[in-house]
Amino acid sequence: MAEIIRTENLRYAYPVEEGETPVYALRGVDLGIARGSFVVVLGHNGSGKSTLAKMLNAVLVPTEGSVLVEGMDTADERLLLAIRQRVGMVFQNPDNQIVANVVEEDVAFAPENLGVPPEEIRRRVDEALKAVGMSEFTTHAPHLLSGGQKQRIAIAGVLAMEPECIVLDEATAMLDPVGRREVLATVHRLNREKGMTVVLITHHMNEAEEADRVVVMDDGAVVMDGSPKEVFTQVEPLRSLGLTVPDTVDLLDRLRHHGVEVPLDALRVEECADAIAAALQ
Amino acid sequence: MLKDITLGQYFPGNTVAHRLDPRTKILLVLFYIVALFCAQGVVTYTLLALCLAICVRISHVGIRQLVRGLKPVLFIMIFTGVLNLFFTPGGRNLVEWGVIRISEQGLHNAVFMVLRIMLLIMGTFLMTYTTSPISLTDGLERLLNWMKRFHVPVHELAMMMSIALRFIPTLIEETDKIMSAQKARGADFESGSLIQKAKALIPILVPLFISAFRRADELATAMECRCYHGGEGRTRLHVLRYEGRDITALCLGGAIMVGVIVMSRFGL
Amino acid sequence: MEPILQIKHLTHTYGVGTPFQRSAVEDMSFEVREGEFLGIMGHTGSGKSTLIQHLNGLLKPTSGQVLLAGKDIWAEPKKIREVRFRVGLVFQYPEYQLFEETVYKDIAFGPANMGRTGAELDRCVREAARLVGIRDEQLDKSPFELSGGQKRRVALAGVLAMEPDVLVLDEPTAGLDPAGRENLMANIRDYHRNKQKTIVLVSHSMDEIAQNADRILVLKGAHILMSGTPAEVFARGEELLSAGLDVPEVTRIAMALRDRGLPIDPAVYTVEALERQLLALRKGGAAC
Known part of the structure; x- marks a missing residue:
């Protein structure tokens, strides 16, 4: 499958005062994001996952190495708009990314910046709001919406640029379970129905169960990379990274220690119940 | 208590007052302010108050919301009122009590100043209430x-x-x-x-x-x-475009302003 | 023993007399017992936040009563500040309330408002800092130099330093990563165990509540939907799910196993307990 984003030996150090030694938040990340895939990047705070996210659309540019978006180097300032139009970003705090006080005006913000003609903006705004299931809120005031609804507006605001890829930088961290489910369902649907590439940065491992691929980061480097089943069955390594494993895997792991013959990779609740029922009967 | 602040609040609606081009509304408010400061007498004030009342009626904004907008400037209104009442010389003295003196001119000024501020605030608030x-x-x-x-x-x-x-x-x-x-x-x-x-x-x-x-x-x-x-x-x-109603409103507003200025020349 | 907090027919209505009138809490009655760990769960909009702001008198009931150690907290409105010292409330994202130049001064804000000075003030500041794992050398730092997780600990210490009889926590782990969440909950558990103080924990995380609370109150639409021990509450998993609430993942596994004909106790809500039951089943099954 073709790659939409490619990072090569990506290193990044946050600027420091003169005389101090720079601390690298990313120390050599080589990652390719396949077009149309759903990739979850997991890691605890300070693992470098958010820094990585901000490099994917040139909010930050590499200290060393490179990031290519459809072959365009993010370090090239002339390509900035083209890159940001292709890779949209949704941030953590829903309140701090909504620009306008009417929903449709906010969704229209990006195409307005891109100089899209008014009739085309109208079409994109309506389509984007429909895609996130917020059409009925077109003329509402965003500050009266719930957290999950605000994040869906933010996603619509990104969709209106007609990007190839959406990066969600801990966009679910401040939401309650209902809001989190809304946002996840929305991005999964976009991925499935529109073939949108999704990169979801999170520390909730249960958000990764449905992904195509899970990338685990620690100390500025990728330490695990594979399908959810491949990653979540590595019980001990995950725990030593300060991450939890799903309760399903935890339970299966414990049963296996007692000699019950169950597979470790029955991640979903239903799968897990099937496996246990089969082993016990 | 903080929730009482109505500044910049917008009450969505679909009346003519809402649909007017924002530029029209800004210009109309400008006309209105100019007229207010030129107005001299009972006739012109009444005319402007009437205009405001009609606009309020058209816009479906509750009068209570408009009055609530006056709360934060209540102090200024009282202050100007009192200042004008006691410290304007001219005309017959209505009250003389020690150093306190209220002249005819003072009473006149005080009433009109307070009215002017009230009309000014209510007019501008009407614009922000009806314009996102x-x-x-x-x-x-x-x-x-x-x-x-x-x-x-x-x-x-x-x-x-x-x-x-x-x-x-x-x-x-x-x-x-x-x-x-x-x-x-x-x-x-x-x-x-x-x-x-x-x-x-x-x-x-x-x-x-x-x-x-x-x-x-x-x-x-x-x-x-x-x-x-x-x-x-x-x-x-949303591309702004002047429509027929904008032209009409601007002409009407302009005419009223000119009318008020002319009338005030005659002290009305 | 008399309950430390009694909530009697509490109702709170916002916007009385306007078209926006709406009750966030309606006729709620319950008790908080001395020394217990009470978990409150419910959706955003279920009335949780409004409810807990009544426990320390930040909000005044529209009708009904809140009794602290048997006394109506609004009996003497002038003394409401004393209620706030006895019922410590930690808001959501409390790190956003830090304001002092040093961590020490920020933690001291509450106890200083109580009138504590000198050695007494110093003692409660240092003890509170210790309880949440803030090291002595961090006390002289600016709170704004600390990491997000540490800032939250400082804010928590700021309430603990008032040495309240009841500690009310609103989503204390929101936004933290798994390690940060576990650390903070461990601090709170230790505090509860060592000081024998009453704790009221509001959380969306069913797992967090399941692991810590002695008793659970489930709120829905301004009312109490159910209350009981974790085992009693999670045994009604289907009801919780149909009310649009989450249940711990373990409860969902247990429910799925029951659907497949395995005789699992509905009250199971921890991995350890489910493991024990399954192993017992295997032994029983082997005997057949």
Whole structure:
């Protein structure tokens, strides 16, 4: 499958005062994001996952190495708009990314910046709001919406640029379970129905169960990379990274220690119940 | 208590008053203000008050909401009223009691000054109540477009204004939250001397400022991620276009203003 | 023993007399017992936040009563500040309320407002800092230099330093990563165990509540939907799910196993307990 984003030996150090030694938040990340895939990047705070996210659309540019978006180097300032139009970003705090006080005006913000003609903006705004299931809120005031609804507006605001890829930088961290489910369902649907590439940065491992691929980061480097089943069955390594494993895997792991013959990779609740029922009967 | 602030509030609706082009409304308010300051006598004031009443009627804005908007300026109104009442010489003295003297002219001035402020506030509030902040700033930006030639950053100012308006409710909510949190730690905002009261604000203002800066920083990044690069080459979802009703309203408004100016020449 | 907090027919209505009138809390009655760990769960909008702001008198009931150690907290409105010292409330994202130049001064804000000074003030500041794992050398730092997780600990210490009889926590772990969440909950558990103080924990995380609370109150639409021990509450998993609430993942596994005909106790809500039951089943099954 073709790659939409490619990072090569990506290193990044946050600027420091003169005389101090720079601390690298990313120390050599080589990652390719396949077009149309759903990739979850997991890691605890300070693992470098958010820094990585901000490099994917040139909010930050590499200290060393490179990031290519459809072959365009993010370090090239002339390509900035083209890159940001292709890779949209949704941030953590829903309140701090909504620009306008009417929903449709906010969704229209990006195409307005891109100089899209008014009739085309109208079409994109309506389509984007429909895609996130917020059409009925077109003329509402965003500050009266719930957290999950605000994040869906933010996603619509990104969709209106007609990007190839959406990066969600801990966009679910401040939401309650209902809001989190809304946002996840929305991005999964976009991925499935529109073939949108999704990169979801999170520390909730249960958000990764449905992904195509899970990338685990620690100390500025990728330490695990594979399908959810491949990653979540590595019980001990995950725990030593300060991450939890799903309760399903935890339970299966414990049963296996007692000699019950169950597979470790029955991640979903239903799968897990099937496996246990089969082993016990 | 903070929720009482009505400044910049917008009550959505679909009346003619709502549908008018924001530029028209800004110009009409300008005409209205000019007329108000020219108005001299009972006739002109009555005429302007009547105009306002008709506009209020058309816009379906509750009179109670308009009156509520007067609350924050109540002090200024009383102050100007009192000042005019006691310190305007001229005409017959109505009351003379020691140093206190109320002249005929003073009473006249006081009544009209208070009326003027009231009408002024209610008129401008009617505009903000019926115009979404974003179209208001949009209209302002278009109206002032010619100033760009003199290197006035019109677009940037308009953008700043619309973002400020967007964040007013968020910051009010945040202030409420911080106040509650500090009260939970025993902060006391009500009692004590003026200095103590001012000091008691520090635990609110410091977190509020820090949070506002953090928000500004994050918002700037989010805007850049959505390809914001200044006003150059920007298009708009809603294009402003003068319609028949705008022309009519402007002509009518202009005529009334001229009428008021002429009438006030004759002291009406 | 008399309950430390009694909530009697509490109702709170916002916007009385306007078209926006709406009750966030309606006729709620319950008790908080001395020394217990009470978990409150419910959606955003279920009335949780409004409810807990009544426990320390930040909000005044529209009708009904809140009794602290048998006394109506609004009996003497002038003394409401004392109620706030006895019922410590930690808001959501409390790190956003920090304002002082140093961590020490910020933690001291509450106890200083209580009138504590000198050695007494120093003692409660240092003890509170110790309880949440803030090291002595961090006390002289600016709170704004600390990491997000540490800032939250400082804010928590600021309430603990008032040495309240009841500690009310609103979503204390929101936004933290798994390690940060576990650390903070461990601090709170230790505090509860060592000081024998009453704790009221509001959380969206069913797992967090399941692991810590002695008793659970489930709120829905301004009312109490159910209350009981974790085992009693999670045994009604289907009901919780149909009310649109989450249940711990373990409960969902247990429910799925029951659907497949395995005799699992509905009251199971921890991995350890489910493991024990399954192993017992295997032994029983082997005997057949």
